[in-house]
Amino acid sequence: xxxxxxxxxxxxxxxxxxxxxxGSLFRIALAPTVWAFHFLFCYSGAAVWCAKVGTQDxxxxxxxxxxxxxxxxxxxxxxxxxxxxCQCAPHDHDDHVERPARLLGHAAFLLSIISFVxxxxxxxxxxxxxxxx
Numbered sequence: 001x002x003x004x005x006x007x008x009x010x011x012x013x014x015x016x017x018x019x020x021x022x023g024s025l026f027r028i029a030l031a032p033t034v035w036a037f038h039f040l041f042c043y044s045g046a047a048v049w050c051a052k053v054g055t056q057d058x059x060x061x062x063x064x065x066x067x068x069x070x071x072x073x074x075x076x077x078x079x080x081x082x083x084x085x086c087q088c089a090p091h092d093h094d095d096h097v098e099r100p101a102r103l104l105g106h107a108a109f110l111l112s113i114i115s116f117v118x119x120x121x122x123x124x125x126x127x128x129x130x131x132x133x
Contacts, residue, residue, distance in 0.1 A: 027084055027108040031077045031115035038073040039122050042066050050132030059129050066126040073119045081112030 049062050087105030 025104070027080060027087075028104060028111060031080050031108070031112040034073050034076050034080075035115040035118045035122075038069060038119050041069055042122055042126070045069075046126075046129075054132040059131060063126050063129060066123055070119060070123040070126075074116060077112050077116050077119060081109055081116065084108035084112055 045065065046062055049058060049065075053061075084105050088102050088109055
């Protein structure tokens with residue numbers, strides 16, 4: 001393949017850059033998206049469950065459901081945060097990681113922290129549910 005005379009980049013290298021940028025943008029959006037879906041499922045699930053069931057046993061099941069959903073969301077966000085941290089952390093042997101990729105990794109890491117705290121705050125009311133009334 002021919003290289004571009006202006007940049008010296010072959011089309012294959014250009015496609016690799018696009019793939020890495022797309023992956024970084026996906027990583028930035030993953031944690032807030034998990035947080036948003038966790039919020040949606042917890043609150044709408046609780047509203048529907050209490051409207052349909054509304055008994056004390058239902059509250060126990062509701063608490064356990066929110067706990068399971070919260071643990072799953074925290075696991076995904078924690079995994080995302082770890083990979084983002086590894087991308088943005090400076091390594092002496094890792095000079096091939098470019099500055100924009102590190103910036104996107106740093107942004108994804110910070111969004112993971114915010115999303116982690118957000119998921120915990122969404123789940124806290126489940127600790128205090130006594131009844132659906």
